[in-house]
Amino acid sequence: MQKQGLGLRWLLVGSLITNTGISFIWPLTTIYMHEYLHETLTAAGIVLFINSVVMIFGNYVGGALFDRWQPYRTILLGISINVVSAIALTFFHGWPSYAILLIILSFGNGIVGTSINAFATLVTSRRTSFVFNVLYFMSNLGLVIGTLVVGVILPFGIEYIFAFASLLFVIFWFVAFFRFNVATDKKRRKNKQNVTRLNAATRNRILSLLAVFIVSWIAYEQWQSNISTFMVHHGMTVQDYTFVWTFNAIVIVVFQPVLTIFDNWLFQHIRTRLNAGFLLFGLSFVVLIFAHDYWQFLLAMGILTLGEILAFPGVSTYVDSAVLEDQRGKYQGIVNAGASFGRAVGPLIGAQIIERTSYHALFVSSILGLLIFLIGFNIFSQIRSRDQDNQAGEK
Structure with a gap:
């Protein structure tokens, strides 16, 4: 059943969770590929570039689906891709499976990032400018928390990093499943x-x-x-x-x-x-x-x-x-x-x-x-x- 409006706190919780999970993975890419997988820095740079390009495609797909399909299903699709790819990384993080799964994760993250921003325009309790300000704060807070926690978990093994990220994505999936099914009534009408x-x-x-x-x-x-x-x-x-x-x-x-x-x-x-x-x-x-x-x-x-x-x-x-x-x-x-x-x-x-x-x-x-x-x-x-x-x- 659709709710009349998305609660700001649930959007902020979702942003904090997903950005914390992502920050477990992205900062380690160059170090992990070079030091653990023994690939060249050039190879790491190419993988990061492809990830960025795929994320652009995910941003576009996320925006198109949000407008033409359904916002609720769009964000669940993006989170589901993140969950599956992060779980797969927990077990398959050698070469080239690591790079392939990372690229898939990039696509899902592109959909999620756009969906979160688009959902911000559906929050009815606050002005959109206020929502974007607080949302930006929470996304950066998630990055800070994630990078700090990575240093504690990494000594136990890279698989624990991916497992913890998977857990966070699963939590976000349930948050979105129960809280993001909202009506998209117009807040602003044009002539x-x-x-x-x-x-x-x-x-x-x-x-x-x-x-x-x-x-x-x-x-x-x-x-x-x-x-x-x-x-x-x-x-x-x-x-x-x-x-x-x-x-x-x-x-x-x-x-x-x-x-x-x-x-x-x-x-x-x-x-x-x-x-x-x-x-x-x-x-x-x-x-x-x-x-x-x-x-x-x-x-x-x-x-x-x-x-x-x-x-x-x-x-x-x-x-x-x-x-x-x-x-x-x-x-x-x-x-x-x-x-x-x-x-x-x-x-x-x-x-x-x-x-x-x-x-x-x-x-x-x-x-x-x-x-x-x-x-x-x-x-x-x-x-x-x-x-x-x-x-x-x-x-």
């Missing part, structure tokens, strides 16, 4: 006479915003890959680099909840929020250009993280507010696919720029890319604003 014009007008705004979003993820991925080497070149240790990510988690845990206090203002000034977030992204790379001491790298990460918590949930909020009821799944899938694409190509693009030029050229390229596409987004937004003003004048 049908303006559907064609509205879709045409919003397309450029959404695409220009997604371009900024993808560039920001490409820049963000430099911290995951190439900046670690840059820090070592400046005399810092691997432990120093790992603490940078601990600092990232601390900033998110401290400041993300603060945004919920100002949710009304942030929603009413969504463009200001997005501009501030992406400009902070660019500013963090300005700091990196001049960084030599460890505190400067921490400062750059702190600025980047503040930009992240402003911009990333803001993108989902902006897109949801712009599209029609029956397009929510599709466009949340596109948002997730944009993030997956940035994660896939980011390390490769960064490595190519560094090898052909320098780290500083990479940082400057990141700044210029963000600014150029951010200007494009604001231009399209201004065009839309003028159109609305003209229509109001005519009336």
Whole structure:
């Protein structure tokens, strides 16, 4: 029997569980393939790239099924794929079964990620912007918990990691089975006479915003890959680099909840929020250009993280507010696919720029890319604003 609305707490519980389970598996990919399976780093990189591409496909499929099939069955399908592949990994984690099952898990995770974002638009008790803010906090909290627990479980054997992840996915399946079967009543209705014009007008705004979003993820991925080497070149240790990510988690845990206090203002000034977030992204790379001491790298990460918590949930909020009821799944899938694409190509693009030029050229390229596409987004937004003003004048 369908419920009238999805409870926010169950969506947050689901996000926490699935992100904790996923964080048991993904961070170990390179280390496990290289140290345990004795495959090359290149092979590990290829597997990770394929995983990202497959996740993009999963994001798209998840969005399409959410809109055209049924949200409830879509998320159960995605979780079921995760459960089956994680259980299989518990028993078959040699080569090449590990890589094959990981790719299947990627597809399921793509469906689940898009479904969770799309279900966020169905929560009736809170504004969608509030839901995306808290959802982003819970997903990061799950990643922090997962990476901390992995270090405790891994010495007992890799199979225990996969078994524990399987257990978490099973728990999420039951949560979704009992709590996610909700009616998809419209929370927001559009004037049908303006559907064609509205879709045409919003397309450029959404695409220009997604371009900024993808560039920001490409820049963000430099911290995951190439900046670690840059820090070592400046005399810092691997432990120093790992603490940078601990600092990232601390900033998110401290400041993300603060945004919920100002949710009304942030929603009413969504463009200001997005501009501030992406400009902070660019500013963090300005700091990196001049960084030599460890505190400067921490400062750059702190600025980047503040930009992240402003911009990333803001993108989902902006897109949801712009599209029609029956397009929510599709466009949340596109948002997730944009993030997956940035994660896939980011390390490769960064490595190519560094090898052909320098780290500083990479940082400057990141700044210029963000600014150029951010200007494009604001231009399209201004065009839309003028159109609305003209229509109001005519009336």
